[in-house]
Amino acid sequence: MSSTAHAADHHADDHHHETFISKYVFSQDHKMIAKQFLVTGMFMATIGMLMSTLFRIQIAWPGEGFAIVNFFLGDKWAPEGIMDPNMYLALGTIHGTIMVFFLLTAGLSGTFANLLIPYQIGARDMASGFMNMLSYWLFALSSVIMIASLFVETGPASAGWTVYPPLSALPQAMPGSGLGMTLWLVSMTLFIASSMIGGLNYIVTIVNLRTKGMSMTRLPLSIWALLVTAILGLLSFPVLLSACLLLLFDRSFGTSFYLSDIFIAGEALDYNGGSPILFEHLFWFLGHPEVYIILLPALGLTSEIIATNSRKPIFGYKAMIGSILAIAFLSFIVWGHHMFLTGMDPFLGSVFTFTTLLIAIPSAVKVFNYLTTLYKANIQFTPAMMFSLGMVSTFISGGLTGIILADAALDITVHDTYFVVAHFHIVMGFSAVNAMFAGVYHWFPKMYGRMMNQKLGIIHFWATLVSGYGVFFPMHFLGLAGVPRRYYTNSEFPLFDTFIDMNVLMTVFAILAALAQFIFFFNFFYSMKRGPKAPQNPWRSNTLEWTTPVEHIHGNWPGDLPVVHRWPYDYSKPGKAEDFVPQIVPLEDGEVDGEH
Amino acid sequence: MGFLLGFAAFLLAVVLIVQIIRVFELTSKLSGTDQSKISYKDNRTRAYSWLAFMVWYFGLFIWVVIKWGPLILPEAASEHGATIDFLFDLNWAILVIPFIITHVVLVTFILQYYAKPGSKATYITHNNKLEMIWTIVPAVVLTVIIIYGLNTWNEYNGDIDEDAIHIELYAKQFDWTARYAGEDNQLGKANFNFINITNPLGLVTEETIKIRIQELTDQIAELEEELNHVPKDGLKESEKLAAIHHKESQLSKIHAFRRNNELSKNAAKDDKLVKVEFHIPVGRQVSFSMRSQDVIHSAFMPHFRAQMNCVPGMVTRMRFVPTITTAEMRKKTGNPEFDYLLLCNKICGAAHYNMQMNVIVDTPEDYAKWVAEQTTFHAKLMASLGLPETNNQLAQNIQ
Numbered sequence: 004m005s006s007t008a009h010a011a012d013h014h015a016d017d018h019h020h021e022t023f024i025s026k027y028v029f030s031q032d033h034k035m036i037a038k039q040f041l042v043t044g045m046f047m048a049t050i051g052m053l054m055s056t057l058f059r060i061q062i063a064w065p066g067e068g069f070a071i072v073n074f075f076l077g078d079k080w081a082p083e084g085i086m087d088p089n090m091y092l093a094l095g096t097i098h099g100t101i102m103v104f105f106l107l108t109a110g111l112s113g114t115f116a117n118l119l120i121p122y123q124i125g126a127r128d129m130a131s132g133f134m135n136m137l138s139y140w141l142f143a144l145s146s147v148i149m150i151a152s153l154f155v156e157t158g159p160a161s162a163g164w165t166v167y168p169p170l171s172a173l174p175q176a177m178p179g180s181g182l183g184m185t186l187w188l189v190s191m192t193l194f195i196a197s198s199m200i201g202g203l204n205y206i207v208t209i210v211n212l213r214t215k216g217m218s219m220t221r222l223p224l225s226i227w228a229l230l231v232t233a234i235l236g237l238l239s240f241p242v243l244l245s246a247c248l249l250l251l252f253d254r255s256f257g258t259s260f261y262l263s264d265i266f267i268a269g270e271a272l273d274y275n276g277g278s279p280i281l282f283e284h285l286f287w288f289l290g291h292p293e294v295y296i297i298l299l300p301a302l303g304l305t306s307e308i309i310a311t312n313s314r315k316p317i318f319g320y321k322a323m324i325g326s327i328l329a330i331a332f333l334s335f336i337v338w339g340h341h342m343f344l345t346g347m348d349p350f351l352g353s354v355f356t357f358t359t360l361l362i363a364i365p366s367a368v369k370v371f372n373y374l375t376t377l378y379k380a381n382i383q384f385t386p387a388m389m390f391s392l393g394m395v396s397t398f399i400s401g402g403l404t405g406i407i408l409a410d411a412a413l414d415i416t417v418h419d420t421y422f423v424v425a426h427f428h429i430v431m432g433f434s435a436v437n438a439m440f441a442g443v444y445h446w447f448p449k450m451y452g453r454m455m456n457q458k459l460g461i462i463h464f465w466a467t468l469v470s471g472y473g474v475f476f477p478m479h480f481l482g483l484a485g486v487p488r489r490y491y492t493n494s495e496f497p498l499f500d501t502f503i504d505m506n507v508l509m510t511v512f513a514i515l516a517a518l519a520q521f522i523f524f525f526n527f528f529y530s531m532k533r534g535p536k537a538p539q540n541p542w543r544s545n546t547l548e549w550t551t552p553v554e555h556i557h558g559n560w561p562g563d564l565p566v567v568h569r570w571p572y573d574y575s576k577p578g579k580a581e582d583f584v585p586q587i588v589p590l591e592d593g594e595v596d597g598e599h
Numbered sequence: 600m601g602f603l604l605g606f607a608a609f610l611l612a613v614v615l616i617v618q619i620i621r622v623f624e625l626t627s628k629l630s631g632t633d634q635s636k637i638s639y640k641d642n643r644t645r646a647y648s649w650l651a652f653m654v655w656y657f658g659l660f661i662w663v664v665i666k667w668g669p670l671i672l673p674e675a676a677s678e679h680g681a682t683i684d685f686l687f688d689l690n691w692a693i694l695v696i697p698f699i700i701t702h703v704v705l706v707t708f709i710l711q712y713y714a715k716p717g718s719k720a721t722y723i724t725h726n727n728k729l730e731m732i733w734t735i736v737p738a739v740v741l742t743v744i745i746i747y748g749l750n751t752w753n754e755y756n757g758d759i760d761e762d763a764i765h766i767e768l769y770a771k772q773f774d775w776t777a778r779y780a781g782e783d784n785q786l787g788k789a790n791f792n793f794i795n796i797t798n799p800l801g802l803v804t805e806e807t808i809k810i811r812i813q814e815l816t817d818q819i820a821e822l823e824e825e826l827n828h829v830p831k832d833g834l835k836e837s838e839k840l841a842a843i844h845h846k847e848s849q850l851s852k853i854h855a856f857r858r859n860n861e862l863s864k865n866a867a868k869d870d871k872l873v874k875v876e877f878h879i880p881v882g883r884q885v886s887f888s889m890r891s892q893d894v895i896h897s898a899f900m901p902h903f904r905a906q907m908n909c910v911p912g913m914v915t916r917m918r919f920v921p922t923i924t925t926a927e928m929r930k931k932t933g934n935p936e937f938d939y940l941l942l943c944n945k946i947c948g949a950a951h952y953n954m955q956m957n958v959i960v961d962t963p964e965d966y967a968k969w970v971a972e973q974t975t976f977h978a979k980l981m982a983s984l985g986l987p988e989t990n991n992q993l994a995q996n997i998q
Binding site for chain 1: 718741
């Protein structure tokens with residue numbers, strides 16, 4: 004820790020002060036912290052993915068014993084390999100929590116905000132290296148607590164990842180609402196602290212530490228997206244924090260913020276005057292912006308990757324910034340669409356329908372801009388590009404069903420059914436995961452100084468895209484048949500039991516999708532140690548991170564900071580020798596910069 | 600058998616993946632290619648793989664529609680439900696167009712503009728006119744969707760008819776009770792402090808007030824008696840004191856009902872409670888009010904396109920007019936076992952997956968007959984106490 008006091012003005016020459024601990028463990032270097040976020044996120048995602056395969060097995064073959072289920076869950080939760088209904092709900096809950104927060108918030112934003120912000124704006128490091136380190140370690144601690152909650156006697160939190168009280172507040176209602184839920188709340192509190200410390204740092208860094216010439220209109224779209232994401236997080240996470248704290252009070256200190264008129268386990272409880280709907284409002288006030296906290300970085304990363312590999316400027320740079328801002332603004336006034344059927348005033352429902360459907364406009368603009376970027380391009384299909392194009396497809400497929408769900412009248416029929424599960428897995432989960440893989444394949448040379456194997460990347464891509472759609476595309480029809488989500492089995496309903504073959508199909512694809520990720524893990528860890536050495540600018544990209552040396556050094560650039568002369572999208576500019584012009588190349592006489 | 604098969608398949612798949620990885624690793628080592636460059640051949644293969652993907656994806660779409668399309672919900676069995684179904688069809692008709700167009704454009708551009716030897720990209724940054732068009736077109740289409748959508752939403756949330764039938768759906772872990780308003784067509788008051796074995800919904804009548812007062816008074820006396828035998832200043836003592844305090848506060852709330860609800864306190868007497876299955880008549884508005892005893896549940900009747908959460912501490916409402924009787928629907932679906940369902944659609948605990956009730960839509964005559972056969976709450980209560988229905992001994996016992 005002592006060697007870190009002067010982090011902000013580190014230079015290349017003082018890296019010999021480092022010890023193992025300060026370099027790999029309590030590092031304050033943005034590049035190392037990015038890698039820590041990535042590996043932790045991947046570890047958590049593996050657990051989340053394993054959980055999903057286990058509960059998919061239960062849905063496809065209810066009542067049948069599986070050795071593998073027993074192997075992972077033990078005799079208590081899966082006697083003879085048949086999953087306990089409480090464990091089914093617990094797996095769904097923790098799967099959702101891990102994927103939404105630990106993978107797609109911390110894993111995605113944490114990795115790429117840390118890696119790209121200082122690199123792409125031309126800064127030596129984050130504004131506060133110490134806060135950055137703190138952000139990672141709070142995240143790591145919250146991950147440990149979340150994992151620990153899996154091993155408590157009464158099981159982990161099981162009330163769904165949205166943890167609506169009273170179910171989550173009363174241990175009498177389900178065993179998972181005992182110690183497991185307390186640990187969930189503690190873990191999430193630390194997670195929120197981590198996100199906010201990180202977010203504050205990202206904003207300050209982008210606003211204050213841009214290098215000479217890096218005006219806001221010369222920022223890569225990835226940085227724009229990460230900036231707006233950080234602002235969203237800073238405005239919405241505190242609300243979730245207060246929701247969690249109030250829930251903790253209700254559970255532990257007998258307050259009645261969310262509880263009233265409850266008779267459970269043969270007893271009328273003392274709670275009086277609270278409302279579970281209050282929790283829903285607080286939760287979704289974060290919960291909806293959270294969707295865009297996940298999606299905006301995904302859209303930012305893919306914008307960079309698509310432009311670079313199309314060898315063409317991103318189409319409508321200013322419109323892209325405009326739509327990021329529009330989406331961010333609208334994301335704060337749409338949370339009620341998760342609550343159309345809570346007994347909310349129908350007029351309020353109409354307002355939320357209206358605002359929610361408006362989001363389709365900036366989203367459509369983004370899609371059209373991606374497509375037009377490909378027009379008259381010179382496309383290089385790197386694995387990163389394949390995943391980015393995959394994201395365009397999933398963003399379209401999932402976005403369109405959002406128009407159905409945004410409509411309060413249609414939501415009546417499909418609310419809380421598998422239609423919703425299909426929708427958000429495609430538009431948010433699948434899109435963001437595609438973008439995250441794209442980001443890893445694209446910036447791996449920057450992170451580890453080596454190249455990943457392209458062929459394995461392409462196989463990984465197709466296996467993931469096809470099996471992902473194989474799981475979630477048929478799933479819409481379950482929802483249209485009225486099958487509710489979070490059902491341990493559909494066999495109690497003759498009406499829904501007709502879908503058993505679809506459930507088997509989806510489970511097979513889910514297992515394939517999970518196995519496909521091992522190709523990635525192999526490629527990732529193998530290339531990290533033994534991949535071919537990376538050239539300085541492998542994708543012939545314009546942005547500043549590719550002007551730094553391949554070997555990581557403190558302060559990123561050996562000499563002075565680079566000076567920026569142009570926007571980041573001068574690909575295939577007429578009259579240039581190469582098909583890319585890095586941002587550090589001065590403008591020629593009479594040359595116009597940027598979108599014109 | 601099942602798990603052996605599954606496990607064998609899992610092992611096989613793992614082995615397969617490991618082998619594939621090894622082969623590719625070895626070949627790429629042998630060829631020693633630069634991983635930052637793509638050969639023209641590879642780039643072309645990757646471009647055409649998108650064509651294969653699009654064929655597969657659209658094929659999957661069509662196959663799924665043919666295979667599982669017929670299994671989605673049958674035609675709506677309620678008046679507003681028909682409007683919702685129309686809105687669904689309208690939305691699908693609109694949405695399938697951009698779905699297909701964007702994917703076709705995506706793959707067309709991929710096939711046309713993949714990098715070839717000597718090919719170059721054209722420097723295009725933006726086009727204001729084009730961007731204006733594709734902002735305005737979605738905006739116009741969305742306006743249509745919003746207007747139709749909000750009209751349908753308002754229809755669903757319309758007024759309660761004067762002759763509507765009032766039914767309460769009462770949710771608890773993990774079953775439903777339907778309560779009919781009885782002859783006065785008025786649902787009597789209910790409160791969770793009144794819940795006991797004889798009164799699972801906590802209905803408020805003269806008798807239940809008296810039963811609960813006596814029950815609580817007895818329990819308090821018992822607790823006070825026990826208090827004399829536990830050691831002072833111990834944990835046990837504070838527990839007992841807390842329990843007494845809790846019972847006393849319940850008692851005072853019940854007394855408040857006795858004072859404040861003279862007019863309505865007997866409206867619950869003729870209410871009728873049914874479980875497992877409830878009946879509604881075709882062609883007449885049914886107005887549901889929902890309560891929950893413990894956690895949030897959701898009353899979902901997919902065939903009627905109706906859903907509303909049941910929230911503890913709150914009464915929520917929904918209403919619809921059934922248009923197809925169960926008998927007619929059985930004919931239409933060709934399934935003699937068909938039944939309309941009420942199911943729980945908000946995670947509520949371990950047996951959430953099996954919290955259901957059948958709904959029978961009758962002709963008005965059958966419905967009238969069925970309702971007449973049901974016993975009133977009051978009659979059931981008196982029977983469970985072993986008293987004749989008209990007895991007012993209860994009132995004399997407790998003063």
